[in-house]
Amino acid sequence: HIQAAKDAVKQKTEDLQELKKNNSDKASIDNALEELNKAKAFLSKLEETTKLKPGLLQKDGKFDYSTDFFSRQAYLTVSGQFHVESFAHGLSSVYTFGPTFRPEISPSRRHLVEHWMVEPKIAFADLKDAMNCAEDLLKFLCQWLVDNCMDDMKFMENQFDKILFDRLRLVTSNSFERITYTEAVDILKKNVKFERTIEWGMDFNADQERFLVEEVFKKPMIVYNHPKQIKSFSMRLNDDEVTVASMDVLVPKVGVLMSGSQRVNQIALANETSRQSLR
Structure with missing residues (x-):
């Protein structure tokens, strides 16, 4: 950032x-x-x-964790998605469910250090397939709640959210709007001034996400093709060489609910490396 x-x-x-x-x-x-x-x-x-820095090795051979994210030594597990990717080549469609850790600073209040996450993997798919899968999955889950958990949903509506069923119907009855990250930045810069100025290359915070989905499009949406510097190294680099094949699903009252991408093609990457070596 x-x-x-x-x-x-x-x-x-x-x-x-x-x-x-x-x-x-x-x-x-x-x-x-x-x-x-x-x-x-x-x-x-x-x-x-942004003052948090990784623990640095001191002259006496010890690490100084006073300015580290956790302020102490910490051990984090590796997300299961990297292991299940090998299964996807044989089974085509697979998923994992388990804890994920992200020890980095984020402008979003909903960016948790630890959370549990479902991570689907689809072999031989591009970004459009990933966006279709995310939209279909979210619509299915919302409809399943209405069909199978009516008592629970009525309790949630009475106690916490008076427009819960309207929000569920908003997801199930609409095609998700799809815009690029660059288009989203242009909209934010033209329509409203936030306390945090947005420039191309920065990640959105929760207020900016909710403005897009609640005030501009008024329905679930997908923002895709983010700058490579704010996304994971494992995402496919687009032909413009400045964005990656990523996508975030935004819903009202939440902001980003789901994220995904088209991963790096390891075979193509290996072939390109071999060609460069032969030159």
């Missing part, structure tokens, strides 16, 4: 210099200067709040 903010400052600095070079009107220059100052202020704030 810091690198994306630095890139934004650099780009806005170049834009301002170009306007001055071309003797543009004062209003355009003042506007560009204001945008540059905002980007610098956001970068400064981001650098101040």
